[in-house]
Amino acid sequence: xxxTSRETGRWVIPKGWPQxxxxxxxxxxxxxxxxxxxxxxxxxxxxxSYSYEKKLKSGVLVACEVRVFPxxxxxxxxxxxxxxxxxxxxxxxxxASRAVGEPALRSIIRSFRKPR
Numbered sequence: 497x498x499x500t501s502r503e504t505g506r507w508v509i510p511k512g513w514p515q516x517x518x519x520x521x522x523x524x525x526x527x528x529x530x531x532x533x534x535x536x537x538x539x540x541x542x543x544x545s546y547s548y549e550k551k552l553k554s555g556v557l558v559a560c561e562v563r564v565f566p567x568x569x570x571x572x573x574x575x576x577x578x579x580x581x582x583x584x585x586x587x588x589x590x591x592a593s594r595a596v597g598e599p600a601l602r603s604i605i606r607s608f609r610k611p612r
Contacts, residue, residue, distance in 0.1 A: 497569070498592055499531050500583040503551065507585075507595040510534075511562050524565040532584045533576030536569040543608060546600030564604050 498507040510531040515523045525538040542563035549557045572584075587595060593605040 497532060497534065497584065497586050498595060499585075502578075502581050506597050507592075509562075509564065509596075509601065520563055521565045524563075525567060528567050529573075530577040531582060533573040533579060534567065534569045535571055535573065536567050538568075539566045541565075544600070544604035546598050546604065548598055562601075564601070566608065 499510055500506065501508050510524075510528040512523065512527040512530075514520060515526070518526070519540075520542070521538050521540045525536075528534050528538075542565050545561055545563045547559060547561050550560050551557055589605055589608060593602045596602055596605065
């Protein structure tokens, strides 16, 4: 499942800034709920990471490191915080890897295997 970026409309995974007093996997689950309305069981350890440059509202570029946490989705809510701001689409692993722009994220998606 991918979402569109609010700024560029590119296909990306839900992601956000780390939150105080929250473990990284909990922050990732919260972002997935806010950006795509998905709820489920999040893994506590990342399956990879990648870097990209985020353009802030001020125009400044900030280097960001994204840790990728798999989420086994149990359901998608009917409404969520950013529903009107993003498109959400379910892809096959091959389609998702072709849709994203970051080469390292492509690699993470291609190598992902469902937990048993």
